[in-house]
Amino acid sequence: MGLISELIHLDLKDIDSKRMLIRVEEGKGNNDRNTLLSENTLLILREYKPKKYLFEGEKGGKYSKTSVGKILKRAVLKSKIQKRVIVHTLRHSFATHLLENGVDLRYIQSLLGHTSSQTTQIYTHVSTKVVSDIKSPLDNL
Structure with a gap:
């Protein structure tokens, strides 16, 4: 199941507000997992x-995959983000x-539902910018 399918199939019963978790059933790799509820x-x-x-159309019922894409496109335009953004971009940003x-x-591997740590390791390359922002403790001497 893809990310948009996971999203549109989320049901109210999947929300655990006591533990602040969202249960994703039969998600990525057909596995169940918990992820964060902010x-x-x-x-x-x-x-x-x-x-x-969790996400319902105006007449009730779940959104279509097309509707999710249109909603994201409107949000991106409204926020004036210049980069190309797709729904999967949100997953990458989260990680x-x-x-x-x-x-x-x-x-992070567990939250994303990755079975292999290799798949999750892509984010270590994405966030190399952070390493350049770290100030050496020696600079405080």
Whole structure:
């Protein structure tokens, strides 16, 4: 199942607000996994109050894959981001930000549903910019 399919199949029962987790069933590689539920997302969900699916169309029911792409395209235009952005870009950004915030690669692997650590290691190359931003402790002497 691809990322958009995982997204549009998320059901309210997949939200664990006590543990701040989202359960993805039969996701990447047909495996089940937990991923993070942010406080901000939880607040939005409580305000939005979906009935069955996490992301519902105006008439209820789940979004189509095409609708998700259109929503992202509008958001990108509105935010004036100049780079090419697709839904999978959000997944890459999520992983890269986790890595840049010091999260161990094994946890990122689990959150993304990667069976191989090799697949997750791509993010170590993506975030090399962070290494150049690190100030040497010797500069504080």
